[in-house]
Amino acid sequence: MSVASGLRVVPRSLFARNVLLLVALVAVSQVCAIAVLLHFIQAPRIERAAGAFANYIVALDTLLETTPPDARQTVLSRLDLRADLPAGASTAAPDSRLRFYQSYWRRTFIESLRRHLPPDMLVRWQSGDTTDDGQQRLWIRAHLSGEPRWLALPVPEAAHDDGLATALLLSLGLGALAFATAYVIQRHLNRPLAHLADAARLVSAGGEPGVLPTDGPTEIAQVSGAFNRMTAALKEADATRALMLAGISHDIRTPMTKLRLAMAMSSVPSTDAAFAASAEGYLDTIDTILQQFMDYAGSGAKETPVVGDLNALIANLAADFAGLGHEFALDLGEIEPFPFRPISMMRMLMNLMQNAVLYGVVGLEVRTWTDMNANTACVVIADRGKGLGGQDPEALKQPFKRGGGEGQPKGTGLGLAIVERIARLHGGTLELRAREGGGAQSCLVLPLSGDATH
Structure with a gap:
C-alpha cells in the first residue's frame, strides 16, 4: 500500500483523530494489561496448581501400583479405572474464542501437568459434550497392580472460574466508560472550534x-x-x-x-x-x-435577503439591454423562487451582462437551470468575443485586474471583483471559462436553501 493511500486511512478532522487515538490507547492498554495478567500472574498460579496436582497423581499411582491383587476389585469399584480410553478423549482440550480464558487455562494446565508427570503417565482431555453426565474429565494413565489403567478425574466447571472473566468484563466496561467520557470532553472542546470555523x-x-x-x-x-x-x-x-x-x-x-x-x-x-x-x-x-x-x-452585506424570482430578474435586465440594442438569447430553465439580496443580485447580473456586451459584442446568451443534486441555481452568461485570451480566470477576478488587450474598453478592473464578492455573499461561486466554439462564459452557482450570509 502506498504512502498516500495509507495517509487516507487517518481521519482528517482533529476530533476524529483524537477519538481514534483514544480508542487505540485504550485497546493497547487493555491488551497489555491482559497479557501481563496472564503471563505474570495466572501462568505461575496454573503452574503451581499443576505441580501440586501432579504430586498427588504420582502418589496415587504409587499407591495403586502396590495394591494387592485381591484388593483390585474393591479399588475398581471405588475409582473409575478403565483399560481403554473413551472415544471422546483427546490429547488437547478444544479451544473456544468466546471463552478464551478457559481455553488458555486448560491448555496451560495440561502442558504444565505433562511436564511434572513421568513420561509414561499420559494425559488426555475429555470434553463434557462426549460424556454421559456432561462433566469434563482428565484421563491419566496410572498402574493398578502393575497393569496400565486409565484413571478418570472429573474437572468441575467451577474450577475454571476464578473471577478473571468478571474482572475482564469490568475492565472492558471501564475502558468503554473512559472512551465515552473522553468523547464527550472532546465534543465539548471541539464545539468552539466548529463555531470559530463557521x-x-x-x-x-x-x-x-x-x-x-x-x-x-x-x-x-x-x-x-x-x-x-x-x-x-x-x-x-x-x-x-x-x-x-x-x-x-x-x-x-x-x-x-x-x-x-x-x-x-x-x-x-x-x-x-x-x-x-x-x-x-x-x-x-x-x-x-x-x-x-x-x-x-x-458589498451589500447589510441588505436583507427576500424571496425572489431569479428568472424574472434576468428577463427584465435582458429587456433593458435589448432597449439599448444588445439582444441576449435567453434559455431560462425552471428555478423555484429562493431568498437573495435583490439589489446586489441585480448589480451582479448587470455587471456580467455588461462585460459580455463590452468584451463579447456578439453571441450574447443567458442560460439558467436547477441542479437538483446540489440544490443550487446555475446561471451562465456567455458571448462570442475573443474569450479569456489565455489569462488566468482566477486572476481576472482580483480587484483592478483587467482582461482584454489592445482595443478593448477601458475600466477600473473592479467589475468581476464586485461579482465575486456578491456571489460569495450569497454562499455561491463564480467561475470564468472559455466557451466551446469561441468566446467566454461566466458561470454562477447559487444555493437555493437560503444560505446567504446574514
Whole structure:
C-alpha cells in the first residue's frame, strides 16, 4: 500500500483523530494489561496448581501400583479405572474464542501437568459434550497392580472460574466508560472550534459573524478573543473605507455637477459640439468609475435577503439591454423562487451582462437551470468575443485586474471583483471559462436553501 493511500486511512478532522487515538490507547492498554495478567500472574498460579496436582497423581499411582491383587476389585469399584480410553478423549482440550480464558487455562494446565508427570503417565482431555453426565474429565494413565489403567478425574466447571472473566468484563466496561467520557470532553472542546470555523467562513464571504464566546478553555478562549479583535478591526476598516469612498465620491461629484452646469451655460456646446460631447463623455466615465468604487466598497452585506424570482430578474435586465440594442438569447430553465439580496443580485447580473456586451459584442446568451443534486441555481452568461485570451480566470477576478488587450474598453478592473464578492455573499461561486466554439462564459452557482450570509 502506498504512502498516500495509507495517509487516507487517518481521519482528517482533529476530533476524529483524537477519538481514534483514544480508542487505540485504550485497546493497547487493555491488551497489555491482559497479557501481563496472564503471563505474570495466572501462568505461575496454573503452574503451581499443576505441580501440586501432579504430586498427588504420582502418589496415587504409587499407591495403586502396590495394591494387592485381591484388593483390585474393591479399588475398581471405588475409582473409575478403565483399560481403554473413551472415544471422546483427546490429547488437547478444544479451544473456544468466546471463552478464551478457559481455553488458555486448560491448555496451560495440561502442558504444565505433562511436564511434572513421568513420561509414561499420559494425559488426555475429555470434553463434557462426549460424556454421559456432561462433566469434563482428565484421563491419566496410572498402574493398578502393575497393569496400565486409565484413571478418570472429573474437572468441575467451577474450577475454571476464578473471577478473571468478571474482572475482564469490568475492565472492558471501564475502558468503554473512559472512551465515552473522553468523547464527550472532546465534543465539548471541539464545539468552539466548529463555531470559530463557521465564523471564519462567514467573514471570508463578507458577512458579520458576531462576537464569539470566550468562556471556554483558556487556549480556545484566547483564539476566540483574538478572532473577535480581528473581526472588530476588519469591521472598523470596512466602515472607514466606505466612509472615505463616500466622502471622495461626494467631494468629486459636487464639482462635477458644477462643471456640467457651467458647460451647459457656456457657449462651448454651440461653438465646438465635438469638444462638448467629449467632455460630457469624460464626465460620464468619471461618474461610472466613482460608482464602481462605491459598489466595491458596499458589498451589500447589510441588505436583507427576500424571496425572489431569479428568472424574472434576468428577463427584465435582458429587456433593458435589448432597449439599448444588445439582444441576449435567453434559455431560462425552471428555478423555484429562493431568498437573495435583490439589489446586489441585480448589480451582479448587470455587471456580467455588461462585460459580455463590452468584451463579447456578439453571441450574447443567458442560460439558467436547477441542479437538483446540489440544490443550487446555475446561471451562465456567455458571448462570442475573443474569450479569456489565455489569462488566468482566477486572476481576472482580483480587484483592478483587467482582461482584454489592445482595443478593448477601458475600466477600473473592479467589475468581476464586485461579482465575486456578491456571489460569495450569497454562499455561491463564480467561475470564468472559455466557451466551446469561441468566446467566454461566466458561470454562477447559487444555493437555493437560503444560505446567504446574514
